[in-house]
Amino acid sequence: MKSMFLILAEGEEGGHTPESPLAIEPVEIVLSLIVFALLFLAVRKFVVPNFEKTYAERTQAIEGGLAAAENKQAEADAKLAELEQQLADARHEAARIREEAREQGPRSSPRCGEQAQAESARIVEHGKAQIEAERQQAVTSLRAEVGTLATGLAGRIVGESLEDDARQARVVERFLADLETGPSAPGAN
């Protein structure tokens, strides 16, 4: 490769032999090192600290922001849980009230009026039946008593033998009055 370069170069430039491209040029090496060293030092002193400082601040700001956001989130979660608790309580309360109303409802509902009417009708019926039974019982006992009374009265009439017309008249009248007051008396005698 090198020889070919040299041949070409010699052909072109007629005698002037350029150095091999791989040749070491001390001036260029030294200059490269100086320039790069200066660049390196400047970058290290002026550029990197600024960037790193910015990154650190930014990281801090982002982390602070994240922490704040987390706090806010936790607060919001707590608030939400509280509200849900309240809502659940309210629902529970409403259910309890509805249940109570359902238990108490029949007393105040229209259906309860019908029931009351039926009840009162039943009571009235029961009373009537009882009264009828007592009346029958009274009639039965009266019939028996009327016989006894009539017999006694007749005996007394016969025994006293009309000693006083007036008394006799009163007795008869009283008897008749008694008969008239008892509805079943005529039938009994």
Place this chain on the structure above:
Amino acid sequence: MISAASTITAAGDGFTAPGPANFEYPELFSVGGVDVTKPMVQLVLAGILVLAFFWMASRRAAMVPGRLQFAGEGAYNFVRNSVGRDIIGSHDFQRFVPYLVALFFFVLVNNLFASIPFIQFPTFSRSSMAYALAGLSWLIYNGVGIAKHGFVGYLKLQSIPSGVPAAMYPLLVPLEFFSNILVRPVTLALRLFANMFAGHLLLILFATGGLYLVSEYGGAVGVISGIAAWVMAILVSFLEILVQFLQAYVFVLLNAMYIQGALADEH
């Protein structure tokens, strides 16, 4: 490419093929007996540009970055995180960040000079410039390795591979020493230099070859093939931009890997 150039030359059409002479610049001026050439000016200019950019980008250090600071942070982060932190490891990388950042952008700007109009010369196609940075890299990674493990410990680390039977040592120890200590700076420098050199040579070839074909060779064949050569020159220019970036990246990436290897506890 060289063979193609020499074929044309051999055909005797008077085409001057590009060669090493294209990488030799006359001195622009002289400072204290030292001749200053264009690549040397470029080198200084690159240093100034890189520093100016980063200084302006980082100067305000605002929490909410402006456009320039954002660009600067993106550039800085690229080297800091994807090269420094990911290769060297989060424990040690911070002290190498200035070196890696300065190195990457210094090499990158010098490479990009090859594609910037009116400059159009990759500084590191001057091999000595690449030797300098590779030599510095050699000093740094060996230096941090010796500082951490001691001289003997470091030599053991770099020369004796772990998990290998002792019987293999006579074969492997010289090989490891050779590859880890001696060859690395050479390959580092040559890779950068040769890529820049070849890319620039290729561009000159297509550009001057196209010009020769159109103006000297002439005819339909000459014009058509000359225009084709110029199209190729444009395509190669884009390829070269990629190569310029990749070589800067590879250079700094290998630096980081060498440092990481020197700091490692196990080889």
